[in-house]
Amino acid sequence: MTLSELLPSLGHAGLDRQLWPSTTHLDELGRVCIGGVPLTEVADEFRTPTYVLDEQDFRTRIRRYQSALPGVSIVYAGKSLLTTTIARWIAQEGLGLDVCSGGELATAMAAGVDPARIILHGNAKTPDELRDAAAIGVGRIVVDSPLEIAFLAGQVRARQTVLLRVIPGVDIGGHPAVTTGVDDQKFGFTIAGDRARDAVQRILNQPCLSLTGLHCHIGSQVADPTLYGQTIARMIALMADIRTRFGVTLPDLDIGGGHAVPYVAGDPELNLARFAEVIEHSLESACTAADFPRPALTIEPGRAISARAGITLYRVVAVKSQPGGRTFVAVDGGMSDNPRVALYGAKYTVALANRHTATPSATVTVVGRHCEAGDVIARDVELPADVHPGDLLAVACTGAYHHSMASSYNMVGRPPLVAVAEGRCRQLIRRETIADLLSRDCDVPSLPWG
Template sequence: MTLGDLVPSLRTSLNARLEPNLWPLTARADCAGELTLAGVSVGHLAALHGTPTYLLDTEHVRDRCRRYRAALPGTEVIYAGKAFLCTGMARLVAEEGLGLDVSSAGELAVARAAGFPAERIVLHGNVKTAEDLKAATTAGVGRVVIDSTDEIDQLAALTRHRQDVLIRIAPDIDAGTHRAVTTGTADQKFGFRVADGTAADAVRRVLEQPRLRLVGLHCHLGSQISSVAPYERAAERMIGLYAELGRRHRITFDQLNLGGGHGIRYTDADRALDLAAYAERVPAALRAACAAHRVPPPRLSVEPGRAIVGGAGIALYRVAVVKRRPGGRTFVAVDGGMSDNPRPALYGSRYPVRVIGRPLRAAYRPVTVVGRHCEAGDVLAEVPLPEDIHPGDLLAVPAAGAYQYSMASNYNMVGRPPVVAVADGASHPLLRRESEADLLAREVCE
């Protein structure tokens, strides 16, 4: 039972409160149930652009970019484009002085279309096709992260100039995240292991290629990590490997990329990575490890993606159907679902949901918010909502900026929603809604 249930008159004033650190920087609510973003009515945006729709608070994105650069002076901050990428997003992070991590020729094409400086682009990914590598060498990307021995010969054969590379290491550190997003342990598909000698062999192979220049090592522990301690361990372990490889090959490394995976809050129960603590403890751990192993400190790079854009997004849905099962659950079905947000189905991810656009005076009851798709697992949230919830109600879901649109699909031939940037009292689309004509465009008719 909530305070609003005990004192119903308080419900309207409680509705003016947004959960702290879950909503975008410029989001505001009032007692009438209205929600604004950067001074623009979210209800108006839903009417203008339809639903489902993703809203992106660009001031929030810029603020996160600036916080990272201010907290980590001298550290290279590289935006992980896989979290969310379009030409508008690429231009925004370029303006804020960040680098850009891409994982395919497609993401690189978006970056190039945005005019992103090639020297600030890093090509990543555990499988790089010949097309990916050709695109990278043609564009002149700054660095390529080597993830397999096969890539070494392929890249050396394709490049027409000396290409800077890093080698991805699996440091065998479990950051305690969901199994599906844990990437720093030894028994998974990413990087080279140290214990079996494959990491040392990869270094040797790169050094034998005159067209490749080894500038450093890379590791990535996983996603949605809230503790600083795993990054400290990674810094210490990677510097130990630097020292060992440096003595063996009589080389020094210029760069150490510790990846990203910095966690954000999705619900009140979540804990975000403390950026200030990270900025204090991780560089200190790196310096101490360098002193202990008597190696010069490399330049540190980090790759936040979700931590830059995740909190900037709001997903909007319209309630289509309400099914109240006597003695059972209430299902609130919306006009989107797992095609625009597969994370709950993939990882069991949780989100809060807010009814907006009208006064809320009814008591809250537990409901299951489900999508429109032909899967029993198409569940977006298990949350309390007003018991008078009805078709036509507008729902807003915060923390929707990362790994939702970028993982969207056309399941059931449903078009992907638009993404609308909001700033300074105005809005403009970054990506338009996918139409039926778009869905049919790739059909080959005989």
Template sequence: MSRYAHPAGPRHADVLPEEHPPIPPHDLTELDADVWPRSAARAADGELTIGGVGVTELAREYGTPLYVLDEADFRARARDYRLAFGDADADVYYAGKALLTKAVARWVHEEGLKLDVCSGGELAVALAAGVPPQSIGLHGNNKSVAELARAVEVGVGRVIVDSFDEIDRLERVAADRGRVVDVLVRVTTGVEAHTHEFVATAHDDQKFGLALSSGAAAEAVRRTLASAHLDLVGLHSHIGSQIFDTAGFEVAARRLAEFLTEVHAEHGTPLRELDLGGGLGIAYVTGDRPLEPKVIADRLLGIVRRECESHGLPMPRIAVEPGRAIAGPCGVTLYEVGTIKDVEGIRSYVSVDGGMSDNIRTALYGADYTCVLASRASDTEPTLSRLVGKHCESGDVLVRDLYLPGDLRPGDLVAVAATGAYCHSMASNYNHLARPAVVAVRDGAARTLVRRETEDDLLRRDVG
């Protein structure tokens, strides 16, 4: 089976044995609609266009590496989630950790979504963009006093508490300011999603949440209900990331419903909100089969409804937190090819002008990506390649196994798809590379959302 034709279900991050290289695709110019932004197309000369703008023009004006966002696609995907859950008593929070700029925050608000942030910096961006505080939720496993104080003072809509220490900390902050804060307790349900170890977040042995199995979640509920300044409105659960089915959510919902029953029996308090988190996957390569928002909404709402009915509970208000599912497919990263090194009998190493500083996911998670020659057409035979960066790490790999045209040459532009989520937000200055610009394209026009860093930016903070 081709590496580019994964079966439905969980994918593994292992590197294929050298004696079994991936099978070349039939057409190196084809753009899989599941993988690329909705506006992505090929011009007559083979050049990739996004939002009606050619990549050569984008690279010339903004430089490379370059993050390119299809604004119309982002807005449409946000709308899809709002409409999918819109007929129900439900909220959709965009998970800002996936990608957050002032423009992105405004798009989210304008499309009728709420916004989830997980640091003081993300909260600052949201507020600077004009997002109403009541529409913002604050996450995080170690929120500082300063972060909690800012959230309470501006009046964020909810805080998801993650530990006993934080419950005490938030109680003091709220009391000092004479406020009552709506909170959800983040519950670790013991459901281990079929995903990478570092993005599975609901098994007991990790840093997030309060475990059901140990009684910590029940104790957190007791402490929160006893507080004069914290109003416990519900529970929160997040089982992982890049998930392609709802089976794990079903198990988590069943356990949460049982816990809601226990809370009601002990305290006589029916909690009115249940946040099932996010983490639903997107297509990074052909064969990935993400679920449509309407399917997700119908399944999740149905799961919770059935479990609540079976336990004699009122249906709580549901919340979900798509981030990657909205931002990921809308983004493409452009690179310029610098050097090409053929390792005879194995593969061709194609080095570009970025790397793990603008996309750490391959090195961190073993992520797969789709990449194409973007600046022209080619009808030469495909060459098994590895797309690598310019950093001083042998693990500085962007795409491990792919086919590129045999006549690829320095100066060509290549494009890596589905980089809208967790690339800009996780970018670094490793080797003192300046972070790329973020550009939005729409209706044949491009505009800067985040400007490219300069050497002056890098030196400005170095005051020694």
């Protein structure tokens, strides 16, 4: 019999296997452990807040994609979470890497990633970013505007492979901030109005550019695989029309990522097996209908690989109950290390990580340290009623768009990122210090302390 069975109140730990890293368990003291390491030890060594990443979970999710989609090229979306170590994991697992800034490209190169396996994205790439990517020899540049076509044509010294980003006109029905497949948004060229076809003509007119395919992305947190089926049908129809108009048969189709993961119990998740079935059927049907040769398919998961591999540790600083109102549990981090609640109204799962308690649960709101009423970690969640200052809280599913979106708001340094595996910790990114922050201030004559 397990500890959880002996002590049912360990349900406070909230260890839903769909939300937490795959190696998560409780030890005999009721402490949450990941990668064989008690999180209390991580907090003691690296302080809080700290991002913790389960290497085994991260790699396992990659392998699930490879197993479910053996004929598909899988490219990791680096914007979700990227360091040089993570870039090496990606390369070791045989994935490509997509980047969308000069900094992400530099990280990939510092990690020794083969440039041929890199895709450069972005709706407003700078001339320097385009020039550097072409000079390095990245495998594909996704063209997102007419100006990029003209600039690349005038700058590249060797023939550069490009994809054209197309808006497929598929609405996922989500938050406007994460819906990218509809016409009225900043990415790509619409099918409507011949914008995409005009861009194809522009590229084909440039002998130094090699158009090998189309790219699209319909949005984030997409749980319904049939939306990808609709996307494939529209993209294949466009590729067939391009063949008819220009006599060019494009061999590559990249349908992006955006695969949904759950953040709280009951959230929908993209079923990989069903996704594989839908894209196979859709490709077969669309290519047969258009008498078009089947293109090589690429997908770009990011969040679906990194999100659940990561958690964030916080130390409780204060507990405050307002008369007739909420109980607020204030922690030592907040919107500077997780802006998604303020940006999207995102919801999270929180657990007491440092001890077992038999105390009944209470509904609380976990808030951050920043001077904003909207600085919230998780609203109306269940924690033990005896939660108190000094306790350690763990927030699940923070491996994607937390480290990568963190800021130094209120001059609070960004947290470290620590990988755990086989009972050991490894710091991937150190904590940002006050000295780091002041070092950018050109009028600081010297730091006020050593």
